Amino acid sequence: MKKLLTLSAIAASFVAPAMAAEEVNVYSYRQPFLVEPMFNEFTKETGIKVNVKFAKKGLAEKLQQEGEYSPADVVLTTDISRLAELTDKDVVQAVDSEVINANVPAQYRDKENEWFALTLRTRNVYSSRDRVGKLGNDFDYIDLANAEYKGKICTRSGKHPYNVSLVSSMIAHHGEAETKEWLEGVKANLARKPQGNDRAQVKAISEGLCDLSLGNSYYLGKMVNDKEQKAWADAVYINFPNQNTTGTHVNVSGMAMAKYSPNKDNALKLMEFLTGDKAQQMYAEVNYEYPVKEGVKRSELVASWGDFKADKISLDEIAEYHGAAIKLLDEVKFDL
Template sequence: MKAETTVIRAILAGTALVAAAGTAAAQEVNLYTSREPGLVEPLLQAFTESTGIAVNTVFLKDGLVERLASEGESSPADVLMAVDVGNLVDLVERDLTQPVESEVLSAAIPENLRDPGNEWFALSMRARVVYAANDVEIDSITYEDLADPEWKGRICIRSGQHPYNTALFSAFMAHHDAAETEAWLTGLKDNLARKAGGGDRDGAKDILGGICDIAIANSYYVGLMRSGRGGDEQKAWGEAIKVILPTFEDGGTHVNVSGAAVAKNAPNRDQAVQLLEFLVSDEAQKIYGEANYEYPVKPGAAIDPIIASIGELKVDPVPLTEIVTNRKQASELVDRVGFDN
């Protein structure tokens, strides 16, 4: 058995994951996803109710690329769903996806949030925001400001090598050159109140505990904390902070995405495209917000009230594909400045 835990669930009673391409029933689609079951299942149930198409789902904690590569042309996968744009780009670079020409997807998803060759599509967003103690006099900030000596000993953040942060640092490089990015990372490290580490919610916890005044974290954790979904302790963390949407000096707020692609050898291609198109519908975009407090990618779609209360999100216009090209260099700069030391 493989090291990763694989859970196979049938969304419609009586369906089963097909073992090889070409044997699937006409009205089913096979999904491989690294997203948590609790986040995905409400979307898939709604899709089946709307279309009558059964969704057979393989939940993979990790190893999605390796799984597909090992299955080769006989893979039963139709749709590939992942978190973090880097994972989506990896699928394309390994030649595991195929292009999809869809007016529905093109109309719903802004150009900077999808692959130029239409091989992957963002489906939901999370913003990299700033949590601030309620008594800190601040109502706006740029990412560049985070290296200002004003914040020396006042910032909390998780590991610089975590994908959430390497994506942010890669986005910084899309606005500044490598030397400027290295100087900024050095300044940000000098401003840390504690060693980089923990999770995003730990930033809010440490603000409440007086360890830091601001923290860099993802927007959806605000919903998970303030809603009480994580328990009373985390609700207290969420209530101890105010949330600011930073921007780059010449841009907008950095976002990362969850997204999906159609597998290169999809045996049920038409149904796969139908699933992707459903996932950018108003109904599905609303579910994304309710399930995990994520931002919809479709302009005008409903946003959960907790997340909407943060303020208007103005997404940085730099294409995600451009940001991803900086990942390796950004990771090297993290090590060079000893960010996690």
């Protein structure tokens, strides 16, 4: 009997912690240092451990391959195109949460509640302080095709998701024919073949290779706080196009609940936490992005860039034009 009781005790020592363990599994395109502070705070508040698998690409395909055996609970992505891909591949599920719906404006969540924005980032035009100066509120994206900027524009690949989303918004506002003509004009004005990332374009401006570039807003914050890149940031102004017309194009980072989430309750708790005041403030301070929840303060640096009018077009509508945007970029051979 004593031996039997000992065996029972040993078994309980393995089973009890397993039953008591609270965890949630995240697949993330976002870099570890950008999201781990929020995860650590979530664990501190709830006792739920966050396990994270980071990737640069292929998460939607991975979820498809894993199917119902996938351990993923929550997926974090870096732009609207990747959020749309998750819904297109049917690897996420709808989430009905009054908390999330109250925190995330309708413009920045899926109409079927299959994805939700976490932060906002604007697609800005950077201009040389010395050679161009600050652009006025009357400057529009469409002006990038003007002949006066011939040989003066730098950008990363037109087919990078950030640029594809911008082109998609142009189609939504102007139609395919006019957007194609615009792309041809922008290509004719490029100082060099599209290459590098958004920071590389600002570096090119600082080196005198071009005068204007396209780039997401938060990169300026990262460069300002990077000892080696601060000189690049100091060489440019950040400009918010379309202030007198449709408003500056806004993209997002976002989240979705995996279709076969094994820890659904914990997944929901994490998703609600990430849209709340504390996490939103942390996003603002750590990532230099704009909080998606209204009323949460921007970081002091981001606030110093000034207020702007955002494009009101829904991200759902922008996502509908991604295929057309890629087709136009191919037709004009933008990256060649």
